Amino acid sequence: MSRRTRRPHQSASRTASRNAPDGAPRDCPCGLPAAYDACCGRLHRGEATAATPEQLMRSRFSAFAVHDDAYLLRSWHPTTRPPAIGADPALRWVRLDILGSTGGGPFHTEGTVEFRAHWAERGRTGELHEQSRFVRHDGAWVYLDGVVSD
Numbered sequence: 562m563s564r565r566t567r568r569p570h571q572s573a574s575r576t577a578s579r580n581a582p583d584g585a586p587r588d589c590p591c592g593l594p595a596a597y598d599a600c601c602g603r604l605h606r607g608e609a610t611a612a613t614p615e616q617l618m619r620s621r622f623s624a625f626a627v628h629d630d631a632y633l634l635r636s637w638h639p640t641t642r643p644p645a646i647g648a649d650p651a652l653r654w655v656r657l658d659i660l661g662s663t664g665g666g667p668f669h670t671e672g673t674v675e676f677r678a679h680w681a682e683r684g685r686t687g688e689l690h691e692q693s694r695f696v697r698h699d700g701a702w703v704y705l706d707g708v709v710s711d
């Protein structure tokens with residue numbers, strides 16, 4: 562999931578070093594019935610790594626939701642990683658629906674996740690429907706790229 566696909570402008574003033582999520586939510590934004598601290602928060606803090614592409618996808622959605630730009634950048638493949646996230650502060654990521662995934666096995670080196678990510682911004686709502694590709698890089702799952710459909 563990349564905001565660049567819909568919103569080409571980037572704010573250079575936001576730096577990648579901002580890693581303290583402001584107002585960390587109690588329920589995990591990724592949609593699993595768990596507290597943020599015990600779910601994606603563990604990945605964001607570096608206490609756990611994603612075991613599957615789907616888990617990485619969920620943690621990246623949560624990172625968009627809590628504005629953890631540092632996590633988004635380090636879970637992005639170096640060949641496709643943007644210089645900065647440049648998220649719109651008015652845009653809120655409100656819900657994630659995972660539609661399907663591949664490559665969840667321990668010996669898989671590539672995988673895909675199809676999802677719908679729902680957002681709200683200044684009274685408008687919408688969704689991003691994307692098929693994302695993930696690969697293992699230095700042993701860890703990272704986001705490679707994605708194809709957006711309507």
Ligand SMILES: [Zn+2]
Nearest residue numbers: 589591600601
């Ligand atoms: Zn989570």
